[in-house]
Amino acid sequence: MGHMMDELIDKTDKGLAFRLFRVSSILIFAAVVTALISMLFQGWLLGGVSFQQTSVGGPLWYIALFLRDLVYPST
Numbered sequence: 001m002g003h004m005m006d007e008l009i010d011k012t013d014k015g016l017a018f019r020l021f022r023v024s025s026i027l028i029f030a031a032v033v034t035a036l037i038s039m040l041f042q043g044w045l046l047g048g049v050s051f052q053q054t055s056v057g058g059p060l061w062y063i064a065l066f067l068r069d070l071v072y073p074s075t
Contacts, residue, residue: 036045043050051057 039045040051043053052061
């Protein structure tokens with residue numbers, strides 16, 4: 001019975017370590033993606049041109065604001 005308990009403890013430790021690694025990897029990836037999106041909107045990635053000033057971002061920005069105002073009206 002002791003050998004089976006040792007194997008069970010080893011498996012749960014490895015499972016916990018894997019879950020912690022996976023969660024921390026996801027959190028780090030989310031932080032990097034959030035920083036890149038923020039840099040894109042602020043204009044740090046396109047040589048001082050913000051996303052709203054590009055030919056693609058201009059119309060998309062107004063559409064996104066319109067959709068946001070439908071969900072959360074700014075009255």
